[in-house]
Amino acid sequence: MKINIASDYHDMSRQAAERFYEKLQADPSVHFGLATGGTPIGMYRHLSELLASSPLKTDALKTFNLDEYIGLPPSDPNSFYSFMKEQVYKPWNLQADQCFIPDGNAADLEKECERYEAMIDQYGIDVQLLGVGKNGHIGFNEPGTRFDALTQVVELKPSTRKANARFFPSTDDVPTHAVTMGIGSILKAKEIVLIASGEAKAEAVYALVHREQTEDWPITALKQHRNVTVIVDEAAGRLIDTKGGDA
Numbered sequence: 458m459k460i461n462i463a464s465d466y467h468d469m470s471r472q473a474a475e476r477f478y479e480k481l482q483a484d485p486s487v488h489f490g491l492a493t494g495g496t497p498i499g500m501y502r503h504l505s506e507l508l509a510s511s512p513l514k515t516d517a518l519k520t521f522n523l524d525e526y527i528g529l530p531p532s533d534p535n536s537f538y539s540f541m542k543e544q545v546y547k548p549w550n551l552q553a554d555q556c557f558i559p560d561g562n563a564a565d566l567e568k569e570c571e572r573y574e575a576m577i578d579q580y581g582i583d584v585q586l587l588g589v590g591k592n593g594h595i596g597f598n599e600p601g602t603r604f605d606a607l608t609q610v611v612e613l614k615p616s617t618r619k620a621n622a623r624f625f626p627s628t629d630d631v632p633t634h635a636v637t638m639g640i641g642s643i644l645k646a647k648e649i650v651l652i653a654s655g656e657a658k659a660e661a662v663y664a665l666v667h668r669e670q671t672e673d674w675p676i677t678a679l680k681q682h683r684n685v686t687v688i689v690d691e692a693a694g695r696l697i698d699t700k701g702g703d704a
């Protein structure tokens with residue numbers, strides 16, 4: 458696992474954006490796994506700027522999202538689809554057939570999970586971007602999730618709903634369930650880049666670097682992957698021993 462301590466949020470965003478930019482440069486038809494949340498916004502902005510001033514084309518790129526709330530129509534400003542449209546699809550000039558995200562309104566959600574997983578297997582994700590929840594969740598895989606779980610319907614922990622309530626009128630408006638790629642699905646990616654910023658994420662980052670694998674901290678599943686880069690700012694990395702380099 459490679460650990461980069463960035464000086465601040467901006468530096469973390471820049472480093473992550475440059476990694477994804479390099480991947481696109483090397484292969485214009487690369488498949489990106491993408492995440493939502495506050496953390497990747499800076500990285501998406503930086504990558505949008507890089508793309509705007511570059512001759513690189515995005516018309517062969519494909520993106521696959523980790524998760525989506527159940528019960529919010531795509532047009533809802535708080536759906537992850539809306540987030541992606543605003544932060545990525547529009548600025549990167551992507552067409553609908555390049556963008557994949559679970560359908561949280563599917564009539565048969567079990568079938569939707571199978572369809573999404575089959576699609577991940579069919580296309581394959583080259584590089585997966587991850588954020589992390591305060592409790593170590595990745596995607597919406599809460600503590601206690603099996604590491605071999607595939608795309609599934611999950612119930613969100615009250616703490617996760619509370620953390621995400623900042624985007625909604627109130628905590629009660631945050632959906633209770635979501636469709637998420639499982640930890641097993643995430644681990645299928647060829648490369649994983651995890652970003653974390655701020656003191657609230659320090660314990661989860663500590664778990665990744667220093668704890669044994671445990672379902673109590675979903676993030677520790679990444680220890681079994683051979684190509685993980687962790688980019689954290691100083692606040693999120695304050696509990697870990699390594700100052701850069703491999704762990």
Ligand SMILES: N[C@@H]1[C@@H](O)[C@H](O)[C@@H](COP(=O)(O)O)O[C@@H]1O
Binds near residue numbers: 493494496497523
């Ligand atoms: N499903 C998303 C995760 O993919 C994200 O990593 C996490 C942290 O979000 P933030 O970056 O806003 O702290 O929030 C949500 O729960």
